[in-house]
Amino acid sequence: MICSITHIISFFYHMRYAASVRVQYVVLLLTVFFTLPALARQKEPEYTETSIFLTVEGIGxxxxxxxxxxxxxxLSITxxxxxLRIRNQLSKNSDVVSGSFISEQAIFSIDKTHNQILFKGKIIELQxxxxxxxxxxxxxxTELFGSMFGLDCKFSFRSLSVNMRTKLELPAIREMREETMHRNISRLKGQLKADTVIRRSYPLFQFGMAxxxxxxxxxxxxxxDTRLGLSLGAILAGGEANVSLNYNNYAQQQRAITHDSSNNIKPFDRRQQYYRWRYVNNDHRGLRQITAGxxxxxxxxxxxxxxxxxxxTNTPSTYRRSFGSYTxxxxxxxGWAVELYVNNELVDYKKADASGFFSFEVPLVYGNSLVKLRFYGPWGEERFREENISIPFNFLPHREFEYTxxxxxxEDSTNSRFGRISLNYGATRRLTVGGGVEYLSSVASxxxxxxxxxxxxxxxxLLLAxxxxxxxxxxxIMTYRLPSNLQFEMxxxxxxxxxxxxxxxxxEERKLIISKSFTGRNMAxxxxxxxxxxxxxxxKYTTAEWLISGALLGVGANLTTYAILTEQADPYVYSNLSLSFRLPDQILITPQVQYEYNNSKVIAARCELGKYLFRYAYMNISYEKNFKSNFTNVGVGVRFDFSFSQIGLSAWRTNEENLLIQSARGGLIFDGGTGSVSMNNRVSVGTGGIAILAFLDLNGNDRRDKGEPKLEGLQIAVNGGRIFHNKRDTSIRILELEPYSNYIIDTKGSSxxxxxxxxxxxxxxxxxxxxRVKLVEVPVVVAGEVSGSVYLEGKxxxxxxxxxxxxxxxxxxxVLTETDGFFSFMDLAPGNYTAKIDTAQLLTLGMTASPSAIPFHISGNREGDVVDTLEFQLQKSK
Structure with missing residues (x-):
């Protein structure tokens, strides 16, 4: 009985213990079941904050x-x-970005709290x-930028970069295009932006070029015969003064066209001497140019x-906006080089083909235009010459008036008196009218x-004049150009x-010109x-000409056919064919042949071979035979292009006569700013230059003071001229610049x-x-640097x-801090400064900063000063 009672008590005891254990297990399981999701929500995924390089096609x-x-x-959405210049705003808790995508109607909201995107009235659920x-x-x-907004992104984990492509016209692309258009318009108007503007100076006297x-x-x-030439250029009373003296002892030569027999050219003939003084001030609307000489x-x-x-005249000297072109x-x-100048500004450059033909599309600019051609020949007798030509069209902006x-x-045999007044007015945007009077005392009629x-x-x-x-x-005169580039001129x-x-x-005189250019992959x-x-x-006298000039697969060719028609004789027709191509070993060959159709025979032939012997020497050999006049010409020549001079030697034999020619030319440039004199192998008189010198501006006053040293490492880019580096005084010279023109110098590549x-x-x-070579001293400042960190709860x-x-x-x-809180800024001049965290951002984030501001000092010394002890601690606002 007692054993039974004992077993029963033991049974109930174990039952109660087991029930207690089961209850504890149930409580534990319930606790885990309800707390794990909460823990999961509280634990953020492990990720790495960094910076990557984003490349957007068409932007940068x-x-x-x-x-x-x-x-x-x-990617950071904001x-x-x-x-991309897309309007957006980040919420105070940094969990929502909202704004409008390109257009104001395309409202979007990217919501982290609800994991969804609202775009154009539609809700897209996210993972x-x-x-x-x-x-x-x-x-x-990155994938969502493409699927949601059409900004296709390709992320590279290895290079930490993203390439973005889109077919949309983003605001950033539109802004870049508009900025480019405004920049081009400003360039046409001469209104280019620069950090520093250096205007013209007007010294009383300064000698500059020879x-x-x-x-x-x-x-x-x-x-x-011997021909000598000396040209001098200076500034006199603020104006440009040029003098050119020429001597030629071959007094027997006559001018090509003379008024009378007394017009022989003397060795030092006054008509061959040139002198001119010109004062230019393009800012004065009433009187912009005065010329004497x-x-x-x-x-x-x-x-x-x-x-x-x-x-x-009140016509500006600068090249102005063009509205068309004239062939x-x-x-x-x-082979001669031809330069085209409009109002003394170089606008185009061509090299004559194998027959000597050249063609320009002359830009038609508002106002009277001085169009000038400069020819540079490869050999002795005439290395450089100028021609002034007239363009028949003269347009002015509406309601603008110009006079000359x-x-x-x-300087003729009778010293004829000359005078001319020309007035022009822009009646409308498309019509310019003018008039005047001309006087010449030697005109009998x-x-x-x-x-x-x-x-x-x-x-x-369509242009009419x-x-x-x-x-x-x-x-x-009438010119008309079709969209196919076929041009008519009558x-x-x-x-x-x-x-x-x-x-x-x-x-009467009548002329019709029809021209067209053809371009292909390997031809022009x-x-x-x-x-x-x-x-x-x-x-009456009629001439016809058909010219074909071009290049095909590296071979230059010119075929010109002439026809002369008179009432007294049969038409006379002949053609000139010229080719130019390269043989192995960089030998240039130029064969020419002239064919007469009336007698069906070749009447002249010529061939020239040319080759660079080394960098500064060029040699040519030529042979010419005229079968019609029994004329034979054989020649050999060599040209040396040194930095200080161009020297040519040539020998010719024409039938039974021998001819030797020696030529040399060069120039001197006097740099008043740096005190140096240099030699040049090109024409310098009438041009301008710049000497650029970098110096260490220790006191930051933008002027070079005593004791401030010159610096090496200046690198420049400029929109014209030739650049020369002088290692002796660390200066850089830009020569052969057009006077009265603005040039932009970019020094961003300096190191x-x-x-x-x-x-x-x-x-x-x-x-x-x-x-004049104008001295431009570029101040180089000693940039101080400040750096530090911003922390939130120690991170x-x-x-x-x-x-x-x-x-x-x-x-x-x-300054914007990096992902680890670090910030830095350079380019601080010596002085006292204060660093503060943006209060508006702190208010948005609901934070405060300690300290609120940190003062610091940048000292002035040659090596620069660095302050790297700034630290800000942020706390959540209570």
Missing amino acids: GTEVSAIVYHETGY EVFNY QQDLIATATDLFMK DWSVIASQRSKGVS KIFVQSTASIYDPVVGVQI LSNFTEP ASAGVV GKSMPFINASMRLGAK GDYTYGVRARG NYSRYKKGQKAINYNYL VFSRVTLNQIILPET FENIAWRIKRPTISVMIDPN GLGRIVLGIYREDNTLVAR
């Missing part, structure tokens, strides 16, 4: 904050959208790991001798010649019978047909021996003075904005 690249989680990239929120920012998977040339010829039969006049009457006098073509010597008045004496003129644009491709000079001539002139102003007895061809008819009192040396204003605009905090202020509380810079 930048570094943005990112998160890498399991080799998946997340930084990406800010770079838990599509968004990651930090204390200061919200990050989104050019010289010597050409000597010795003939076995006949008279030998040998002046250039666009006269109606035939004037073959220089005019000595005075000219005034200008002509012939010079084969000239008066002087012609009428000394005074009043005239009127007009230029009109009909559409974008006409002028009438009383008692002399009426003429008109000229008609009718002369007053018995007029003596123009030195020929034409009654220009074709032109010209018909010219001259009506004389007793007969000095000390990283603390910085150029504060790297872009410089310089107005060029004529006949570095990224994307916090700090401001650096001067003593007067003006802002110097805004």
Whole structure:
């Protein structure tokens, strides 16, 4: 009985113990069941905050904050959208980014709390790991930028970079295009932005340039001659002063066109001497240019001798905006270089083909334009010459008035008196009218010649111009260019019978020009047909020309066919074929042949071989045979292009006569800024230059003071001229610049021996003075650096904005902390500063900073000062 009772008690005891254990297990399981999800929600996934390089097609690249989680990239939404100029705003808790995508109607909201995106009224549910929120920012998977917004991203885990492509017209792309358009418009108007602007100076006197040339010829039969040339350029009374003296002892030569037998050229003939003073001030609307000396006049009457006098005008000297083009073509010597200048500014450069043909598309600019050609030949007799030409169109902006008045004496046998006044007014945007009067005392048919003129644009491709000079001539010109680039030009002139102003007895002159250029993958061809008819009192004279010039697979070719038609004889037709190509070993061969169709035979042939012997020497051999006139010419020559001079030697044998030619030319440049004198092998007189010198601006006053040293390492980029580095004084010279023009100098690529040396204003605009090398001293400041960190609860905090202020509380810079809380800023001049965390951001984040501001000092010394002890502690606001 007692045992039974004992077993029963033991049974109930074990039952109660087991029940107690089961209850404890149940309680434990329930606790785990309810607490694990909470723990899971509280524990953020482990990820790495970093910076990656984002490249956007069509825009560029930048570094943005990112998160890498399991080799998946997340980008900062605000930084990406800010770079793309997409309007967005981050919420106070950094869990929502909202804004408008491109258009104001495309409202979006990216919400981490609800893991969804609201875009254009639609809600897109996201996965838990599509968004990651930090204390200061919200990050989104790179794939979602493409699927949600059309910003296709390709993330590279290895290089930590993202390439973004899109077909959308992003605001950033639109802004870049508009900025480019504004920049191009500013460039056309001469309104380029620069950090530093250096304007013209007007010294009383300063000597700057000199050019010289010597050409000597010795003939076995006949008279030998020597030609000497000396040109001097200076600034006198603030204006450009040029003098050119020329001597030629070959006094027997006659001018190609003379008025009378007394017009022989003397060894030191006054007509061959050139002198001119010109004062330019383009900022003065009433009077922009004054010229005295040998002046250039666009006269109606035939004037073959220089005019000595005075000219005034309110036409600016600078090249102005163009509204179209006019085809200008002509012939010079084969292989010559031809430069096109409009209002003394180089606008194009061509090399004549194997026959000497060249063609330019001359930009038509508003106002009177001085169009000039400069020719550079490869050999002795004539290395350099200039020609002034007239363009028949003259347009002015609406309601703008321009005038040019000239008066002087012609250096002919009678010292004829000359005067001309020309007035033009922009009646509308497409019509310019003008008039004036011209006077020449030697004109027997009428000394005074009043005239009127007009230029009109009909559409974008049709140009009309006409002028009438009383008692002399009426003429008109029309040019029309089709969209296919086929151009027509028609000229008609009718002369007053018995007029003596123009030195020929034409009654009418008619001309038709049809031209077109063809381009292909391996070819470029220009074709032109010209018909010219001259009506004389007793007969008429017609010429036709068909020109084809181009290049095909590296072979230059020119085929020109001429036809001469008169009433007294049968048509005479012949062709010139010229080729130019390279043989092995860089030998240039130029064969030419002339064929006469009337007798079906070759009447002349020529061939030239040329090769560079080494860098500065070029040699050529030529042979020419004229079968019609029994003329044979054989020659050999060599040219040396040294940095200080160009020297040429050549020997020719023509039938039984021998000819030796020696030539040399060069120039001197006097640099008043650095005190140096240098030699040049090109024309310098009439041009300008810049000497750039970097110095260490120890006191930060932007001026070079005593004891501030020159620096090496300056690198520049400039929109023109030739650049020369002088290692002796660390200066850089830019020569052969057009005077009165603005040039932009970019020094951003400079690299000095000390990283603390910085150029504060790297872009410089310089107005060029004529006949002068202008000294431009570039101050290099000693940049101080400040750095530090921002912490939140002992951990570095990224994307916090700090401001650096001067003593007067003006802002110097805004700095953004990196992902680990580090920040730094360079380019601080010596002085006292204060660093503060952006209060607006602190208010948005609900935080406070301790301390609120940290003052620091940058000391001035040659090596630069570094302050790296700044630390800010952030706390959550209570």
